[in-house]
Amino acid sequence: MCGIVGIYTPNHSVDSTRVAQMLTRLQHRGPDGHGIFDDQDVCLGHARLSIIDLEQGQQPLKSPDQRYVLVANGEIYNHIELRAELKSQGAEFLTGSDCEVILPLAARAPGAFIDQLNGMFAFAVFDRVERSLLLVRDRFGIKPLYYLQLKDGIAFASEIKALLPLLDTVKMQAAGVERFLQINFNAGVDTAFASIKRLLPGQALRVDAEGRQTLRNWWSLSEALATQVAFQGSMGEAVEQFDQCLQQSLTEHLRSDVPVGLFLSGGVDSGILATQLGRTALSSGRPKAWSLGFPSTSVHDEVHAAQATADASGIELALIRMDPSDLFKHWVYSIWAMDELMGDFASLPTLMLADAAAHSHKVVLMGEGGDEVFAGYGRYRMPWLQSAWHALKTPGTGGFRTRGRFDKASLSALLSPSVRAGMKQNWREPLSMLGKPVRA
Secondary structure, three states, rough: OEEEEEEEEEOOOHHHHHHHHHOOOOOOOOOOOOOEEEOEEEEEEEEEEOOOOOOOOOEEOOOOOOOOEEEEEEEOOOOOOOOOOOOOOOOOOOOOOHHHHHHHHHOOOOOHHHHOOOOEEEEEEOOOOOOOOEEEEEOOOOOOOOOEEEEOEEEEEEEEOOOHHHHOOOOOOOHHHHHHHHOOOOOOOOOOOOOOOEOHHHHHHEEEEEEEEEEEEEHHHHHHOOOOOOOOOHHHHHHHHHHHHHHHHHHOOOOOOOOEEEEOOOOOHHHHHHHHHHHHOOOOOOOEEEEEEOOOOOOOOOOHHHHHHHHHHHOOOOOOOOHHHHHHHHHHHHHHHOOOOOOOOHHHHHHHHHHHHOOOOEEEEOOOOHHHHOOOOOOHOOOOHHHHHHHHHHHOOOOOOOOOOHHHHHOOOHHHHHHHOOOOOOOOOHHHHOOOOOOO
C-alpha cells in the first residue's frame, strides 16, 4: 500500500508544510520514499511502498507535457495491456509504473477513462491547465480515500489520521457512531469524525477552478448486474470458465517486481489460491505463506489443514501461534491502524499475520470476499421466505459482521448526551446497505 494526501484551495495559496505534516502520518504506508508536488493553490503528497518499477516509479507522477500530476495508491492490474494500447496511439511514458497509464488516459478522455482501469486504486489527478482536481476510488472500495471540506477548498488522504491536524477541534460524528452500533461497521459517507467524509466505492469527485464540486458514481454493482448476460453453459463448462477467470486474475495480481506471498487458512478460498499459486512459476522462487493458530484456546485451529494445503501445493508455510494475551498486546495498534470503529475481531489476527509477513514481503494474496461472492455462509443461501421472516423477526442480525453488540441500556451509559441526541435511531438506511442474500 501507498499513502496519498493533498490540499486544493482554488485561488488561495496552500501551505505545503501542512501537506508535509499530513504525509508524516502516513509513513507506515510508504517507507520507500516520499514526494510532494507544490503549485500555488494545490499541493499533493505521496508515501511510496515500491512494488513495480522500484527505481523510477516515484510519485507524484507527471505527464510528459507536465499538464497532469498524479498521486495514486494501489495497483492497475491491466497496466501492461493499457500501456501497449496507449503506446500504439502515440502516448509517451517516463517510467514503468503501473499507475502511470492513468495520465495519458486522463488526457485523452478526462471524464470517461476510469472504467478502463482494472485494479484496486484510490488516486488524485490534477489538471494544471484547467486547474481541476479529480479524486477516484475503485469499484469495490478496496483502497480507502477520505476527504475534508475546508473553508476555501478540499483536503484528502488515504487515512483519517492524516486529516485530523487540519481540524480545529476533533469531534465525533453521531451518524457514523450510530451506523457502527447498528451493523457493527461503518461503510457510509459519514465517518466517526465530524466533517471527515468517505469517498464511496465506485465514486469520483471533481473540483474545478472555481471550487465547484461534482460527485458522481462512475460504477455501481446494481448497474453492472443489470447488464449482465446469464451464463447458458453446463456445470462443467462453468467450472472450466471459472478456473480460467481465476487463473487470469491471479496472473494479473502477480505482476510485481517484489515477491508475492499468501495468507493461508484451512478454508476453501485461500486454499484455492494456494493451489493456483503452486501451479504458477514465480521468478522469486518457491512461494511462501503464513498461517495463524490458536493453541490452548477454544477457538478452532486451522493450522493442520493449512499445512496440508501448503504441502500439497508446494508452498513454504510459516506458522504463527497466538494466545489470548496477544489480543490485548495488539488491541491499541489495531485501533490506530483502523482509524475507525470496527467490530470484526478478525482484524487482530490479520494484523499479526501482516506484521510477520512484512519482514520479507510487501505483497500478499488473501481469500477475503470468497464467502460473499460464492455464498459460503448459510445466511447467504436462505430461501426468500425464510429470509423475509428472519429479517422481520430480528432485523440486522445477518451474522457476526452485521450485528450490533449493545442493548439500549448499554448505549445510554456509553454515549455522551450530544452523541445520543444526534443519533437518528433510523435502522432502515444502514440495513439497506447489507443487500440481499443469494436465493436458493
